[in-house]
Amino acid sequence: MNIDHAVFRPVRSGNAFEEAVERILQAIKLGIVPTGERLPPERELATRLGVSRMTLREAIRALQQAGYVESRRGRFGGTFVAYRSSSAPHDPDALAKVVASMPTDLDDVLTYRDVLEVGAARAAAARALTARERDHLVTIQAEVENSDEGTYRQLDSRLHLAIAEITGSTSLASAVADNRMRVNELLDAIPLLQHNIEHSHAQHRGIVQAILAGNAERAGVAMAEHLEGTAALLRGFLS
Amino acid sequence: MNIDHAVFRPVRSGNAFEEAVERILQAIKLGIVPTGERLPPERELATRLGVSRMTLREAIRALQQAGYVESRRGRFGGTFVAYRSSSAPHDPDALAKVVASMPTDLDDVLTYRDVLEVGAARAAAARALTARERDHLVTIQAEVENSDEGTYRQLDSRLHLAIAEITGSTSLASAVADNRMRVNELLDAIPLLQHNIEHSHAQHRGIVQAILAGNAERAGVAMAEHLEGTAALLRGFLS
DNA sequence: CGGCAATGGTCTGACAATGGACTATTTGCG
DNA sequence: CGCAAATAGTCCATTGTCAGACCATTGCCG
Numbered sequence: 356m357n358i359d360h361a362v363f364r365p366v367r368s369g370n371a372f373e374e375a376v377e378r379i380l381q382a383i384k385l386g387i388v389p390t391g392e393r394l395p396p397e398r399e400l401a402t403r404l405g406v407s408r409m410t411l412r413e414a415i416r417a418l419q420q421a422g423y424v425e426s427r428r429g430r431f432g433g434t435f436v437a438y439r440s441s442s443a444p445h446d447p448d449a450l451a452k453v454v455a456s457m458p459t460d461l462d463d464v465l466t467y468r469d470v471l472e473v474g475a476a477r478a479a480a481a482r483a484l485t486a487r488e489r490d491h492l493v494t495i496q497a498e499v500e501n502s503d504e505g506t507y508r509q510l511d512s513r514l515h516l517a518i519a520e521i522t523g524s525t526s527l528a529s530a531v532a533d534n535r536m537r538v539n540e541l542l543d544a545i546p547l548l549q550h551n552i553e554h555s556h557a558q559h560r561g562i563v564q565a566i567l568a569g570n571a572e573r574a575g576v577a578m579a580e581h582l583e584g585t586a587a588l589l590r591g592f593l594s
Numbered sequence: 595m596n597i598d599h600a601v602f603r604p605v606r607s608g609n610a611f612e613e614a615v616e617r618i619l620q621a622i623k624l625g626i627v628p629t630g631e632r633l634p635p636e637r638e639l640a641t642r643l644g645v646s647r648m649t650l651r652e653a654i655r656a657l658q659q660a661g662y663v664e665s666r667r668g669r670f671g672g673t674f675v676a677y678r679s680s681s682a683p684h685d686p687d688a689l690a691k692v693v694a695s696m697p698t699d700l701d702d703v704l705t706y707r708d709v710l711e712v713g714a715a716r717a718a719a720a721r722a723l724t725a726r727e728r729d730h731l732v733t734i735q736a737e738v739e740n741s742d743e744g745t746y747r748q749l750d751s752r753l754h755l756a757i758a759e760i761t762g763s764t765s766l767a768s769a770v771a772d773n774r775m776r777v778n779e780l781l782d783a784i785p786l787l788q789h790n791i792e793h794s795h796a797q798h799r800g801i802v803q804a805i806l807a808g809n810a811e812r813a814g815v816a817m818a819e820h821l822e823g824t825a826a827l828l829r830g831f832l833s
Numbered sequence: 834c835g836g837c838a839a840t841g842g843t844c845t846g847a848c849a850a851t852g853g854a855c856t857a858t859t860t861g862c863g
Numbered sequence: 864c865g866c867a868a869a870t871a872g873t874c875c876a877t878t879g880t881c882a883g884a885c886c887a888t889t890g891c892c893g
Contacts, residue, residue: 359766360627360764362619363643364643364768365642366606366643366644366645369763372607378605382598382601387597396840396841404602404605405604407881412841412843415841426842427840427888428840429890430889432839432841432888433841437771441775453870463762463764463765463766464765466761466762466766467766467769469766470710470713470717474708474709474712474713476703477709487595491595500687502774512773519600522709524701524705524707526702526706526773530706533764534602544617568757609849610850610851636870636872646851649850651871654871665860665871666871667859667863667870668858668870668871669869669871670870671859672871673871798849
């Protein structure tokens, strides 16, 4: 019954270099910086990540070698995302990593996801959205529907993150992003069915509509149903 | 409309020493290690916080000098919590710090709190609790009612944290703990009224009852109403 | 064409943090 | 009494991280 494990946890999940890699990877995998787009300049990014430029550059070099980004110098140069998830369809380590951290973590991450994302949907619906925010949401939702198997995970994440974002709480958006990275790691270990994707599109429409209509209750329920799909999938494959 | 500020945020909120201090302070202020109780031994705590023993010791020394803990060596020695919140009734810096980070942060932290704590209450109610968990919850709730002005904040936090804990999600419990630290910092800047405390006791009873009854909907609503009290207070004082 | 601005690339000296070995103190137990 | 165990306190060589200055490349614009 001791809860100190929740507060006496590691203050940092690795060294500065590893955490920088993790963050940039997050931006790429969650579609925050889409393929072909440029990351912020090194100096700015280093400042924002609270890390020295040396350390940041080591992180970028690692990502270059892994094929995630490419750097060009000169004016209008920069570091560009070169990632295509279809280029690495099945990470051989994925399943091993996942099974190693089971099953305690599965429940943790899924419970947390439910709280965060259902809460975000409700909070988003409860807010008075600007015209721009409404447009943004609809645009991203349309983009998800035009995704193929290689880009679905990225665009789906982007939509969910956009919902969290319009609650106005940066902390909430960050938490959703972190949680999604963990969930996606699990999802990478199991197959993605076209049938599920199509079902998700319909659910996304329902969620967005409820949010735009300002119906918090319905937005929450719709989100909960949507999440239940992948939750059941994960529980089935990994138990 | 760029959401990268949620992911390109600092990877660490300070140096190892500062973060260690922050964590131990969290354990003390949220009542996770009550006054008079012992912290884990240095070696163990250093390992759990992912920090070298030297760094941890510096953090402990800082907390000793601030009067939060006392250390004794020898067998059955250790570092003991010596904190009494009534000993520092009004932090003169509190208001200055708070006003400096306003008002963006107020909305952020309160929205986030709503999502986390309402979600935690719902998730807790949706779970099949063990007899021990039910007992624990009731015990802590009773302790809050016996609190005085000096211990209320601590015991209140402990109850909310216990609710998050029984969802079974460590990530959620950690997030609630972090968020509560931020909210408490704001609350330290405004007066605490006896009338509000008594109202809170009644609300706590309602929340715990709904959770024990397995009524997620009611638990969520009760928690939302409870949170609205301090939210209105904060918005009133700080706007 | 030549300078300028924006970017990535490199170097170095100072400081922070680590981990591991060692010491000192206290208490219970054979 | 003397030893063993559990704890806090100290030291040090090694490695990680930082801040900032400087260099190299590229492309726009006067």
